[in-house]
Amino acid sequence: MPKLSPTMEEGQISTWVKSEGDEIEANETIAEVDTDKATMEMTSLEAGTLLKILVPGGENAKLGQTIGIIGEKGEDISALLKEIESEGSSNGASAKEAGQKESGESDREASDKDTSKPADKPEEVPSKSEEKKPAAETGSSGRMLVSPIAARMATENGIDLRTISGSGPNGRIIKRDIEAAIESGVQSSEQKTEKTVKAFAQTAEVQGASAYREENTSNIRRIIAERLAESIGPVPTFYLTVDIEMDRALELRKSINDAVAPERVSVNDVLIKAAAMASMQHPFVNSSYRGDKIRFYEDADVGVAVAIDEGLITPVIRGANKKGIAQISREVKELAELAREKKLQPEQYTGATFSISNLGMFGIKEFTAIINPPEAAIFAIGAAKPTAVVKNGEIVVRNVMSVTMSCDHRVIDGATGAKFLQTFKQMLENPALMLV
Amino acid sequence: MAEMTIRDALNAALREELIRDENVFIMGEEVAEYDGAYKVTRGLWKEFGDKRVVDTPITELGFAAVGVGAAMAGLRPVIEFMTFNFSILAADQIINHAAKMLYMSGGQFNIPIVFRGPNGSAYQVSSQHSQALEALYANFPGLKVVMPSTPADAKGLLKSSIRDDNPVIFLEQETMYGLKGEVPEDDDFTIPLGVADVKREGTDCTIVARSFTVPQALQAAEIMQKDFDVSVEVVDPRTIKPLDIETIANSVKKTNRLVIAEESHSFASVGAEISHQVLENAFDYLDAPIKRISTAEAPMPYARNLEVAALPSVEKIVAAVKEVCYL
Numbered sequence: 001m002p003k004l005s006p007t008m009e010e011g012q013i014s015t016w017v018k019s020e021g022d023e024i025e026a027n028e029t030i031a032e033v034d035t036d037k038a039t040m041e042m043t044s045l046e047a048g049t050l051l052k053i054l055v056p057g058g059e060n061a062k063l064g065q066t067i068g069i070i071g072e073k074g075e076d077i078s079a080l081l082k083e084i085e086s087e088g089s090s091n092g093a094s095a096k097e098a099g100q101k102e103s104g105e106s107d108r109e110a111s112d113k114d115t116s117k118p119a120d121k122p123e124e125v126p127s128k129s130e131e132k133k134p135a136a137e138t139g140s141s142g143r144m145l146v147s148p149i150a151a152r153m154a155t156e157n158g159i160d161l162r163t164i165s166g167s168g169p170n171g172r173i174i175k176r177d178i179e180a181a182i183e184s185g186v187q188s189s190e191q192k193t194e195k196t197v198k199a200f201a202q203t204a205e206v207q208g209a210s211a212y213r214e215e216n217t218s219n220i221r222r223i224i225a226e227r228l229a230e231s232i233g234p235v236p237t238f239y240l241t242v243d244i245e246m247d248r249a250l251e252l253r254k255s256i257n258d259a260v261a262p263e264r265v266s267v268n269d270v271l272i273k274a275a276a277m278a279s280m281q282h283p284f285v286n287s288s289y290r291g292d293k294i295r296f297y298e299d300a301d302v303g304v305a306v307a308i309d310e311g312l313i314t315p316v317i318r319g320a321n322k323k324g325i326a327q328i329s330r331e332v333k334e335l336a337e338l339a340r341e342k343k344l345q346p347e348q349y350t351g352a353t354f355s356i357s358n359l360g361m362f363g364i365k366e367f368t369a370i371i372n373p374p375e376a377a378i379f380a381i382g383a384a385k386p387t388a389v390v391k392n393g394e395i396v397v398r399n400v401m402s403v404t405m406s407c408d409h410r411v412i413d414g415a416t417g418a419k420f421l422q423t424f425k426q427m428l429e430n431p432a433l434m435l436v
Numbered sequence: 437m438a439e440m441t442i443r444d445a446l447n448a449a450l451r452e453e454l455i456r457d458e459n460v461f462i463m464g465e466e467v468a469e470y471d472g473a474y475k476v477t478r479g480l481w482k483e484f485g486d487k488r489v490v491d492t493p494i495t496e497l498g499f500a501a502v503g504v505g506a507a508m509a510g511l512r513p514v515i516e517f518m519t520f521n522f523s524i525l526a527a528d529q530i531i532n533h534a535a536k537m538l539y540m541s542g543g544q545f546n547i548p549i550v551f552r553g554p555n556g557s558a559y560q561v562s563s564q565h566s567q568a569l570e571a572l573y574a575n576f577p578g579l580k581v582v583m584p585s586t587p588a589d590a591k592g593l594l595k596s597s598i599r600d601d602n603p604v605i606f607l608e609q610e611t612m613y614g615l616k617g618e619v620p621e622d623d624d625f626t627i628p629l630g631v632a633d634v635k636r637e638g639t640d641c642t643i644v645a646r647s648f649t650v651p652q653a654l655q656a657a658e659i660m661q662k663d664f665d666v667s668v669e670v671v672d673p674r675t676i677k678p679l680d681i682e683t684i685a686n687s688v689k690k691t692n693r694l695v696i697a698e699e700s701h702s703f704a705s706v707g708a709e710i711s712h713q714v715l716e717n718a719f720d721y722l723d724a725p726i727k728r729i730s731t732a733e734a735p736m737p738y739a740r741n742l743e744v745a746a747l748p749s750v751e752k753i754v755a756a757v758k759e760v761c762y763l
Contacts, residue, residue, distance in 0.1 A: 168762055176762070
């Protein structure tokens with residue numbers, strides 16, 4: 001598979017123009033290839049016979065992968081096929097182009113006529129796994145090299161090793177690096193001996209600036225940070241905001257509460273139900289981008305952000321689309337209680353298909369929430385407030401609530417998200433639609 | 437104090453112990469009438485006679501066995517091997533008998549014997565006569581292993597070895613017999629076994645050296661100070677077994693870097709053992725991987741240039757110190 005666009009990493013054989021056994025002239029089109037940009041004609045650099053098609057039309061091939069063999073008519077290619085097969089099993093994206101004679105690249109040298117031999121100088125096309133390597137080494141999971149005494153001195157002096165660049169071999173942080181850091185004094189801070197002391201004991205480096213105290217980052221805080229950073233980085237997010245008149249939804253809530261008293265359902269419970277129902281009509285909202293696959297979920301497992309002392313956690317209401325509002329309400333209360341007691345089991349807070357975060361009770365009018373990957377969306381719910389609304393040329397008061405939807409653009413496009421919000425709005429403004 | 441060579445310091449130690457305890461006697465090839473192949477026993481036969489200084493045939497296993505038997509009977513033999521390479525012939529007596537007798541006799545028989553002689557390389561004596569065998573003997577419980585590097589240490593340690601109630605492997609170095617130094621003349625001067633000596637104090641890097649490599653390490657330390665402003669500490673364990681790991685580990689805790697220089701081959705060597713014990717005792721203090729300088733993993737070549745290339749040297753130790761100091 002030749003490189004037919006500058007950014008192409010693999011191509012899909014759209015159609016083979018030639019069939020096995022066909023004679024081929026040099027520069028003749030032999031196949032059409034869908035690249036990441038467009039459908040391109042792939043031409044042969046050499047004349048010969050198309051002996052074998054290895055990647056049939058409709059299938060993908062990585063750059064450098066052998067997709068077919070051109071040679072002399074009647075030539076024995078069994079050894080070559082074996083070699084290609086073994087390469088394929090050891091490395092699907094082998095950089096070797098054994099025997100490959102097809103190419104659309106004009107700069108590729110016409111190679112040896114003897115097709116039973118591999119091309120003598122394989123072009124180096126790094127496979128995906130090879131490309132990933134350096135990133136993994138330098139990435140956050142890459143192991144930091146620190147000499148034992150340097151690690152010890154860093155701990156004793158309250159130095160964050162991540163702020164130090166090592167001068168030893170392979171970037172190993174060694175004693176002199178820590179000594180230099182201590183000398184420069186930039187990183188040093190008083191070691192806190194009493195963990196329970198909450199006083200703002202430390203003074204800022206800048207004179208006159210506020211004093212501060214430092215506490216160890218809790219595990220949950222760190223995970224939140226990592227997850228959110230992961231989100232805002234690789235997840236291309238955009239935001240859609242809609243105003244929803246909540247009067248009828250509030251009426252619905254009231255009548256449910258009358259029916260199930262002394263139990264009470266919250267506005268949020270109604271929103272969970274509405275979002276779950278709406279998502280059934282807009283499957284991309286209830287999906288997850290997974291590289292070469294997009295996963296669509298049958299049910300809406302709705303994550304409900306709950307604030308706890310250490311941060312936030314999102315217990316999941318499984319199959320909210322199939323549950324009644326009262327049942328949703330009971331489950332939310334139960335899970336929120338478990339969350340506050342830190343008794344949630346992993347299966348109770350992982351694997352939501354999308355999430356809802358409601359800050360309305362704090363009087364927040366509108367805000368944006370950060371997607372929790374691999375979910376594709378999260379809904380940020382503001383407070384419902386009596387607002388002057390123009391209806392039929394007259395000003396009337398309606399309870400208006402802002403909802404901002406954060407969308408993973410890899411699966412949800414602007415219109416997809418907008419259409420979902422339309423449905424969501426309709427369901428809340430006319431709750432009977434939830435039953436349709 | 438008197439300045440004397442290691443050879444004369446050993447001779448003085450033997451003479452003093454022959455005088456001190458009539459149970460002490462010397463036995464080996466050419467130790468009596470010829471004054472010893474390396475003249476360590478010079479004058480002793482004349483002074484003490486046939487009963488105390490005994491020439492043997494070329495029968496290492498035989499006279500080692502006679503020594504073990506004599507020790508069981510209450511004498512304190514000092515057995516000289518002309519070189520320790522010949523001790524390999526007597527290994528069964530040393531390893532299977534001397535080392536194990538106390539244990540296997542249920543504590544009935546101490547074996548207060550010293551096996552002594554030159555260990556390691558000499559000048560072009562080739563593969564079979566250049567071996568440093570300390571790791572072999574140090575591996576067996578029941579044997580003490582001693583390796584002096586100065587005249588004073590040679591005297592004090594040999595006297596302690598003769599007075600010790602256990603078998604002691606006392607390893608000298610042929611090329612160091614002529615090395616001079618100050619030695620206390622006191623008849624009762626001894627150096628306890630199992631105590632290391634800091635031969636030079638320093639703050640930036642520790643070199644653990646023994647026997648042959650001690651003078652090299654001291655020279656290397658001099659060069660590091662002069663040319664690189666690196667302060668090197670040289671620790672000589674002196675006794676390989678029991679090993680004074682505390683002194684070594686304390687030095688490493690101070691300097692954070694360790695080079696081990698030894699004349700033996702590297703694989704499963706005493707340096708490997710020291711390295712391991714330092715990791716156990718001072719891991720958190722290391723700033724660099726421990727570096728070893730050993731003799732090349734090959735039989736010793738005869739050719740002088742190849743022999744020099746195979747052995748540890750000042751240059752090799754300097755390079756190792758620079759490496760652990762990240763210079």
